[in-house]
Amino acid sequence: MSLGRGYSSPLWPHLAVRVSTAYFHTDYPPLVTIRRVAVIGAGTMGSGIAQVCAQTGWETRLFDAFPESLEKGMRNIDEFWERGISKGKTSSQQKEEWSGNLMAAGEMSVAVEGSDIVIEAVPERIDLKRTIFSQLESIAPSNAVLATNTSSLPISQIASHTGCPERVIGMHFFNPVPLMQLLEIVRHELVHESTISTAKEVGEAMGKTTILVRDVPGFATSRLGVVLGNEAIRMLAEGVASASDIDTAMRLGYRHPMGPLELTDLVGLDVRRDILNSLAEAFDDDSYRPHQLLDKMVESGDLGKKTGRGIYDWTSGEKRER
Numbered sequence: 001m002s003l004g005r006g007y008s009s010p011l012w013p014h015l016a017v018r019v020s021t022a023y024f025h026t027d028y029p030p031l032v033t034i035r036r037v038a039v040i041g042a043g044t045m046g047s048g049i050a051q052v053c054a055q056t057g058w059e060t061r062l063f064d065a066f067p068e069s070l071e072k073g074m075r076n077i078d079e080f081w082e083r084g085i086s087k088g089k090t091s092s093q094q095k096e097e098w099s100g101n102l103m104a105a106g107e108m109s110v111a112v113e114g115s116d117i118v119i120e121a122v123p124e125r126i127d128l129k130r131t132i133f134s135q136l137e138s139i140a141p142s143n144a145v146l147a148t149n150t151s152s153l154p155i156s157q158i159a160s161h162t163g164c165p166e167r168v169i170g171m172h173f174f175n176p177v178p179l180m181q182l183l184e185i186v187r188h189e190l191v192h193e194s195t196i197s198t199a200k201e202v203g204e205a206m207g208k209t210t211i212l213v214r215d216v217p218g219f220a221t222s223r224l225g226v227v228l229g230n231e232a233i234r235m236l237a238e239g240v241a242s243a244s245d246i247d248t249a250m251r252l253g254y255r256h257p258m259g260p261l262e263l264t265d266l267v268g269l270d271v272r273r274d275i276l277n278s279l280a281e282a283f284d285d286d287s288y289r290p291h292q293l294l295d296k297m298v299e300s301g302d303l304g305k306k307t308g309r310g311i312y313d314w315t316s317g318e319k320r321e322r
């Protein structure tokens with residue numbers, strides 16, 4: 001068995017990402033040493049994933065189809081690091097090093113060139129993700145792992161749309177990526193074991209605790225999370241209690257670190273609506289459908305913290321009841 005040279009992270013030097021090539025009879029799995037990562041989609045999740053990859057010491061390229069979103073994603077990362085400096089959690093020198101690892105790519109082909117792993121974080125729409133993966137199959141290196149950060153879509157439905165399902169995998173990060181400990185790795189029937197081990201090692205090098213979950217709609221996390229959030233919105237619409245009282249109920253009554261409505265604002269109302277719709281379709285069960293208040297807010301552009309208004313008003317920088 002031959003081993004890659006391995007990479008030591010400046011943050012977690014004890015971890016080396018090293019993937020063995022135990023299978024000599026095919027071109028896949030290849031000898032993989034993670035050096036370069038591409039992240040597709042520079043929104044809430046993509047920018048967080050790219051940030052942590054850059055901090056891990058990998059050459060990281062971030063791409064978004066919309067230049068203004070790419071700019072915003074890069075700005076958010078920069079501001080996160082600046083806040084870290086002002087709080088004394090990191091140094092300017094460290095930030096400079098991390099910034100040097102990160103590049104905004106104007107073209108997807110530039111982003112994925114030479115990459116060992118591509119992590120996709122575009123909106124939760126199966127058609128869009130399939131299109132991206134078809135493109136990735138032809139433009140990314142033939143040995144690159146192709147990961148999707150989908151919160152709910154069946155990985156098999158994305159993987160089977162490519163000619164290389166064995167290297168497609170779910171890597172479900174949580175928001176905000178730099179702070180959240182969990183990485184849910186989702187395996188589908190055609191994935192190669194070495195793709196799973198690469199995803200796990202990449203996650204661990206990024207400082208995450210990984211769990212391995214079967215490819216069922218909503219996996220182990222999103223299904224429970226969105227149902228709770230949707231029910232909280234229904235209760236808000238029914239006037240059961242104010243948004244902050246519903247949130248306080250779960251924080252103090254059930255020890256949730258954050259209430260379900262505030263969490264919905266943090267995740268993005270559009271993201272949660274998309275997940276609910278995809279669960280309703282996957283399970284053929286309308287009880288998963290988003291409440292009409294959620295639909296209405298998404299249609300009026302109130303998407304949560306990222307747009308300044310959602311269940312709460314965030315325009316002052318603080319959470320305010322609407």
Ligand SMILES: NC(=O)c1ccc[n+]([C@@H]2O[C@H](COP(=O)([O-])OP(=O)(O)OC[C@H]3O[C@@H](n4cnc5c(N)ncnc54)[C@H](O)[C@@H]3O)[C@@H](O)[C@H]2O)c1
Nearest residue numbers: 041042043044045064065069121122123124150151175267
């Ligand atoms: N927001 C969360 O809390 C959260 C948590 C876990 C997983 N996810 C999943 O992560 C994915 C992204 O979610 P998000 O919250 O970051 O969404 P977002 O809307 O914040 O970001 C999506 C980004 O993708 C870009 N984009 C759209 N079409 C594109 C294309 N064709 N090519 C490249 N970029 C494109 C958009 O411009 C946008 O910047 C979704 O699958 C979502 O379900 C979200």
